[in-house]
Amino acid sequence: MTTRDEKPLSVEQVDEVIARYPGRTGDVLSILETLQEMHPLKYLPPDTLKYVAERKGLALSNVFSVVTFYSFFNLRPQGRHTVMVCRGTACHTRGSKLLLDGLLTESGGSVNGDDASTSFTTPDHELTVRTVACFGQCALAPVVAVDEDIHGHMSDLKLRRMVRGIVKGEAKDENS
Numbered sequence: 001m002t003t004r005d006e007k008p009l010s011v012e013q014v015d016e017v018i019a020r021y022p023g024r025t026g027d028v029l030s031i032l033e034t035l036q037e038m039h040p041l042k043y044l045p046p047d048t049l050k051y052v053a054e055r056k057g058l059a060l061s062n063v064f065s066v067v068t069f070y071s072f073f074n075l076r077p078q079g080r081h082t083v084m085v086c087r088g089t090a091c092h093t094r095g096s097k098l099l100l101d102g103l104l105t106e107s108g109g110s111v112n113g114d115d116a117s118t119s120f121t122t123p124d125h126e127l128t129v130r131t132v133a134c135f136g137q138c139a140l141a142p143v144v145a146v147d148e149d150i151h152g153h154m155s156d157l158k159l160r161r162m163v164r165g166i167v168k169g170e171a172k173d174e175n176s
């Protein structure tokens with residue numbers, strides 16, 4: 001199994017980002033957002049949160065409350081690719097749970113201890129699966145987003161093929 005580079009950001013990299021935002025507290029959000037974007041696995045490890053808190057003279061609990069309040073912060077490593085499965089009513093009645101279950105099976109059922117009913121990342125960090133409440137495209141149910149692209153009328157088979165394709169670096173659109 002291939003595993004993506006998990007090398008953490010260096011102290012120098014983190015210091016450089018902190019130096020961009022010299023205010024005491026107001027820019028912590030921007031610092032954390034930048035650090036997450038720079039991390040190869042697009043998340044904020046505990047050591048990074050602790051270091052930022054120390055450098056900014058904040059309690060760790062304050063920094064932690066910021067990253068848990070905003071849903072765009074990730075506290076776990078993220079996959080290279082993301083599949084968002086809609087779990088709204090229209091998509092649910094048209095089988096979105098089957099899509100989610102299919103992706104879980106495709107990942108081998110091993111999901112790094114996440115709650116697989118709503119979100120998981122494969123151990124090789126190739127794929128993160130999340131659920132959303134509604135894409136606003138209910139007429140196309142069931143709907144998924146594969147990386148930035150929305151796909152309607154999705155089937156379990158088609159989605160699994162699509163995911164295999166993007167993980168292998170093939171085209172995302174697959175007519176099958």
Ligand code: FES
Nearest residue numbers: 086088091135137
């Ligand atoms: S319920 Fe899935 S797009 Fe609206």
